[in-house]
Amino acid sequence: MHNDTHRPGALRSTARIAGHPIHPMLVPFPIACFVGTLLTDIAYWRTTDIMWANFSAWLLTAGLITGALAGIVGFIDFLGNRLVRAQAPAWPHMIGNVLALVLSFFNVLVHSRDGWIAVVPTGLILSAVVVLILLVTGWLGGSLVYRHRVGVDH
Template sequence: MLVPIPIVCFVGTLVTDIAYWSTANLQWANFSAWLLSIGLVASVFAGLAGAIDFFGDRAIRRLRPAWIHASGNALALILAIVNAFVHSRDAYTSVVPTGLILSALVVVILLVTGWNGAELIHRHRVGVQPGERA
């Protein structure tokens, strides 16, 4: 239940970056920085829970989608941290073009890792009790 918070925040960062790029209204750049900060804090907790699942079960580590999911989420987190430093600069240089590109990369990576996470649940039944529907 921790995962949706950083996803929404990172997608929201991309949306507010696009809004700033379109309007040059400084408040959109502020929203981006706030969403990034909240997303990073929440992703630490989601990442810890994911790492416990990943490293705690050898069967999960044998699955290719688990590796894509884990390494992709780690990459997204690293890029989001870099993006937070970029967004700490002056408004225009914090968004255009580097912040906008980083925000888009994070969202694309999250789409790939989300697909692999869903495959882990629905195809490989990771985290699903026997007899329970995913």
Template structure:
């Protein structure tokens, strides 16, 4: 069995057509929050009002998408017994909620004067969000890739069966040619 086969995967209870929803959605807030940090840095370098306003829109969209991604994540956390009993899953979920709350605070600080709010607090809050994304992303990756949380129980089974069948066929052919050579 190779390292990509998860015979003990948990599956996902928040799925559409068998595809887990949480991983489909998390890329949006990740990209939007990183984008907000980048536009903050560009604003600091250029003083262009466009960049400060862009950060506001990116933060708003990131908060909305973060909350949307949290719904299937919470459903999986509460309905997958292995995840529910596992401290790492709770840390991942709670840190992400804290991250979204921090981004929402960052957004509120910028409501009236987006340009004035970038330095020093806005860019610092954006940088903290990016740092938290790195940590929570690593935790999520650990749950999926190392422990099979949310992974279909049958992932890799077809490939493993095909590899086994091919090896068996190759072994039989090799054994047959050895037998034929020995009987000559």
């Protein structure tokens, strides 16, 4: 039986610049923003210094914007190649990242409130859940690249 996944270029990214997949270039930005949000939420919880809550709001906004860009490019790769969709980690990777963006959107709404309730406890919990989701989806994304060879030129 012939396996198309071992053909050179079979699992290439659809969204590329000069042959390089765009999705892995973009994903570090929302990850850094959402991890930063958790850290600044923790700092606000421990100090009640409003500066930390403001940082969280900005990091969430930047994370949503860059996450949406990474998600669009990742979705282009996902839809553009049926062999990518056929890899076991592809669906949970996509669904988990969409869930992280949806929760982060709600977290922006929570952080838009005034005072202590803008972060503690709901914002802090949402930030922590998003980071936990990103740990799983990052692992799955790494599996897609390093184990399943998605986006790797042979």
